Amino acid sequence: MSDTVERHEFGAEVGRLLDLVVHALYSDREIFLRELVANAADAIDRRRFESLTEAVTPPPADAAIRLLPDKAARTLTLTDAGIGMAKEELTKNLGTIARSGTRAFTQSLADAKPGERPSLIGQFGVGFYSAFMVADRVEVTSRRAGTEEAWTWASAGQGDFTLAPATREEPGTTIVLHMKADAEEFLEPLRLQTIIRKWADHITVPITIAEDGKDTPANEGTALWRKAKSEVTEEQYADFYRHIGHFFDKPWATLHWRAEGTTEFAALLFIPGMKPFQAVEGERESRVRLHVRRMFITDEAHLLPNWLRFVHGVVDTEDLPLNVSREMLQSTPALARIRKAVTNRMISELKTRAKDAESYAGFFENFGPILKEGVWEDSEHRKEIAPLLRFKSSTQEGWTSLPDYVARMKEGQAAIYILVGDDPDALVKSSQLEGFAARGVEVLLLSDQVDSFWPERLDSFEDKPIRSITQGSVDLSAIAPAVAEGEPPADTAKLLPLLKAALEAEVSEVRTTDRLVDSAVVLAAPEHGPDLQMQRLLRRAGRGFGAGLPVLEVNPQHPLIRRLAELAEAGDDLKAPAGTLLDLARLQDGDTPRDPAGFARQVSALLAGSLQ
């Protein structure tokens, strides 16, 4: 080996990953071609885009991805005139794992059904390594556009790779796969053709296969979204969807239309039928691709608001120049019009689809929490999103909506009531609901992270205020309970000030409530400021101070409160029971007692007494 050759170890992660990819996906080996071709097409797109603003020459007008199978040498060579990679990029892109760790990949692979596995490769950005499913040695010679140097990266996919200086006439990348003995099928032009047709037909860069010294086109290369709807089959739509979003199911919704008039564009958008894997959910921004006259420009044009980021697809317009710059992407009125049109179209599609309750429920389970973010952050569309939300409810099976809730509201019911918490199962059983249940008043049960935020922004729906039932005092007196109230309530005139005095540092107020039936006590947040769940979130974030002390509400019908009221009348010291009451109220909401060990001792002693 000459002394200009550098040897590098793969990161430990890459080593293991290679092993995984090669073995777990053996039955889908042909996807290596999809991955390499997709990378080449991306590289050509990137070079075109960079040439607009950087000192980079654009790709040649006839830029193609060339496949050259050579049976005698048992090699398959892929060449592109794309952006290329500099030395450090070769090391970084092909020697480490950028987007996510092996652990996340392994886990998802283990969880995935066999049919889902191939798409994982793409989702985790490890597509390049799939080359080692078919090759026992891979050489990548690349020259970064805008530079003169070329380097060859080479590896047998086993622990290390080498980097050596090379020459390349033009910018771009050449990948030579030294095929494994059992992978010779991928040197057959016909086989390659079939794979391209299956996986890469919609790639708009021409793909050619060299045979007998002549390049034959392998992909149709027409932009699907530019065709008339009647010319596209459902299968073609689904293939394209799987390609752009790395999905493996069918889209839940396919929207394909042309806008004409002041704004001209073609759009092909999909709402996925599945949630992306956890590890790739982090993206906050819409990645809908912007094309100008078929040419891919960028997937960072924010064509849809963040709360519609689950939508994938392409918008292709005539209204922008091909050399659109990044600054223009921010400010051009044409793009603002497109955004508006596309967003409105998505909203009306969701409205229509919401009429099919069962199908919409599936969608909402996947993307409901993202939709809710729109109520929080998008004042322009807040009011339109609200009726598209679905909720669990204290009185209804399955999902319900705000309009349906309002239609069911009781005579005299002042507000839309919500209860927010972490655990949907615990919410159903919450003691906070008792008084509402007794009066047949419905409460919406919310358990997504965002549920602590958006209701405040929406404030009301159809003029009915939205109220968290853990905040302030809830007045249910205008609604008669379903069962008669029985005995008159205990006289708490002496009890309340005693409890307040005993809990001075821990509660802001002690008062009676009509929201309880079976429980003796409950906590509420003060009238103004965050509700109980919000306080919990703030505490977890280490920002619990200033939220205000909670209010302890007691049920004057409960035997325990009756007894305490009698003791208060008799002048007993209620310090200890007051503390226990507060702990009980905390426990009911899933919080821990202030002194869990002390509380447990106290309850044990009580139990021992009552079991004698």
Ligand SMILES: Nc1ncnc2c1ncn2[C@@H]1O[C@H](COP(=O)(O)OP(=O)(O)OP(=O)(O)O)[C@@H](O)[C@H]1O
């Ligand atoms: N032909 C190529 N030209 C230029 N850069 C390339 C080429 N092939 C790969 N790369 C670079 O190597 C990186 C890693 O490629 P890999 O296929 O493993 O993941 P990815 O392309 O990022 O993810 P995905 O497979 O989901 O598209 C790419 O992001 C790209 O920067």
